[in-house]
Amino acid sequence: MERVEETVGVWPANGLPATLAERTRRVYDLVAAVYPVSSMLFHSRAHRCSVDVSGFRDGMRVLEVATGSGEMFRRLVRANGKGTTIGVDLSPNMAALTQRAARRKFPRARAHCQAVDARQMPFRSESFDAVFCCYLLELLAAEDIVATLQEFHRVLRGNGRLSLVLIGQNRAAFNAIYRLAGKLAPEFWGRQVEQRVPELMERISFRILQDRTVRQIFYPSRVLVARK
Numbered sequence: 001m002e003r004v005e006e007t008v009g010v011w012p013a014n015g016l017p018a019t020l021a022e023r024t025r026r027v028y029d030l031v032a033a034v035y036p037v038s039s040m041l042f043h044s045r046a047h048r049c050s051v052d053v054s055g056f057r058d059g060m061r062v063l064e065v066a067t068g069s070g071e072m073f074r075r076l077v078r079a080n081g082k083g084t085t086i087g088v089d090l091s092p093n094m095a096a097l098t099q100r101a102a103r104r105k106f107p108r109a110r111a112h113c114q115a116v117d118a119r120q121m122p123f124r125s126e127s128f129d130a131v132f133c134c135y136l137l138e139l140l141a142a143e144d145i146v147a148t149l150q151e152f153h154r155v156l157r158g159n160g161r162l163s164l165v166l167i168g169q170n171r172a173a174f175n176a177i178y179r180l181a182g183k184l185a186p187e188f189w190g191r192q193v194e195q196r197v198p199e200l201m202e203r204i205s206f207r208i209l210q211d212r213t214v215r216q217i218f219y220p221s222r223v224l225v226a227r228k
């Protein structure tokens with residue numbers, strides 16, 4: 001049988017360079033201070049849906065990967081008052097912003113955010129009940145998507161849930177604009193991968209439990225929840 005890493009070799013890259021993590025880190029470091037506006041305008045509805053359908057309960061040990069400026073992270077910390085919430089982001093400025101805002105709003109919460117690369121995370125295997133990750137996979141090279149999904153699988157406990165939010169590919173006009181944006185600034189926009197990721201998740205032994213589409217203004221998102 002074909003190895004899962006080999007299956008992504010045929011994915012269209014839309015001009016995305018194979019190794020672009022360093023450029024991505026720099027560009028997200030630069031935009032960290034203004035990023036909350038974009039997250040609130042285009043992502044907040046999908047964030048809410050992702051928490052609602054995730055099966056998440058207060059008291060869990062939760063990991064959010066690619067927190068950005070921390071809007072979803074604060075949502076998780078607020079809902080997880082009895083638990084522990086850990087966040088990571090490749091950009092040190094994003095991670096610091098997330099950490100500062102969560103500390104200020106929830107000073108007594110067990111919550112911590114640090115700069116970490118999702119492709120290789122410094123956490124023990126099977127140490128989280130739930131992993132959340134919104135709008136990251138678009139930014140990763142195909143083989144890094146596999147590595148990252150495998151990391152999610154590794155750090156989740158048996159029956160733990162992965163909640164993913166991806167940029168939707170169900171609107172032709174939006175897809176055309178996104179393709180152009182991705183060509184102009186691939187390190188910031190990446191390329192859409194929503195239609196290919198579910199199959200990959202299943203190959204990595206995730207079982208998809210929920211599959212929703214959400215729209216905010218003109219911006220489409222797909223929310224997936226899967227069990228390890």
Ligand SMILES: C[S@@+](CC[C@H](N)C(=O)[O-])C[C@H]1O[C@@H](n2cnc3c(N)ncnc32)[C@H](O)[C@@H]1O
Nearest residue numbers: 028039066067068089090091094117118134135
């Ligand atoms: C499009 S933003 C999404 C932010 C947030 N999740 C949201 O929903 O608004 C993508 C984020 O992924 C982070 N990122 C990119 N590559 C990463 C990696 N390899 N590991 C961890 N975070 C990464 C970027 O720094 C950025 O903050």
